[in-house]
Amino acid sequence: MKRVWFFSLVVVLSAIAGGCGKDGSRNATQETGASASQAVQPGSAASEAMAASGAQPHGAPAAISRAQLPGEAAETLRLIKAGGPFPFGEDGVLFRNSATLLPEHPRGYYHAYTVRTPGSADRGQRRIVCGGPRKQTRDCYYTDDYYVSFKRIAE
Numbered sequence: 354m355k356r357v358w359f360f361s362l363v364v365v366l367s368a369i370a371g372g373c374g375k376d377g378s379r380n381a382t383q384e385t386g387a388s389a390s391q392a393v394q395p396g397s398a399a400s401e402a403m404a405a406s407g408a409q410p411h412g413a414p415a416a417i418s419r420a421q422l423p424g425e426a427a428e429t430l431r432l433i434k435a436g437g438p439f440p441f442g443e444d445g446v447l448f449r450n451s452a453t454l455l456p457e458h459p460r461g462y463y464h465a466y467t468v469r470t471p472g473s474a475d476r477g478q479r480r481i482v483c484g485g486p487r488k489q490t491r492d493c494y495y496t497d498d499y500y501v502s503f504k505r506i507a508e
Contacts, residue, residue, distance in 0.1 A: 414455065417495055417504035425469040426495055429481050430506075433466055436488050441467045441476055448482045454503055455494055458484055468495070481506070 419427065432439055439445060448463035455463065462484045470477030478499040484492040494503040 414494060414503040414505045416507045418507050422495060422506065423468065423479070425471070426479070426481060429466050429468045430490050430493070433481070433483055433490055433493075434488055439466065440469065443467065443476070445487070452500075454500070455482065455484070468497075 419430070422430075432444075437445075444466045445464050447461060448465040449460065450457070450463055463482050464484075464487070466481045466483070467476045468479035468481055470479055479495075479497045480500065482494045482496070482500075482503070483490055490506070491508065493506045495506055496503050
């Protein structure tokens with residue numbers, strides 16, 4: 354009988370310490386504003402911190418010409434137009450745009466591709482994200498900081 358009582362007490366204390374159910378962790382995130390995918394409201398302390406860090410605010414991304422891109426990015430664009438083969442299995446995966454740094458479109462519109470980084474032992478931080486049908490590069494964006502900021506690739 355003592356074991357059953359002790360086990361019940363442990364379960365109750367665990368539930369209390371764990372936030373009392375599913376909504377406990379969600380409410381804590383909403384109160385602190387800690388969700389990375391939440392939209393940042395202009396004028397808020399979060400958007401001021403974002404601007405101070407060099408991250409881009411919501412709105413139209415800056416532009417970059419194809420000539421200004423690193424050579425590896427030009428190669429990635431060529432592979433996108435050709436439909437591959439891509440050097441990494443993760444290339445072409447869905448990009449959700451949950452931070453809405455790119456123009457909003459229905460889920461499934463954007464796909465991400467690796468831009469090789471010379472000397473990097475892994476995929477690095479450089480990516481190209483293209484929207485629309487596969488093999489087209491009319492609506493593409495370049496990031497060299499792993500999705501923190503984007504530049505629209507001008508035709």
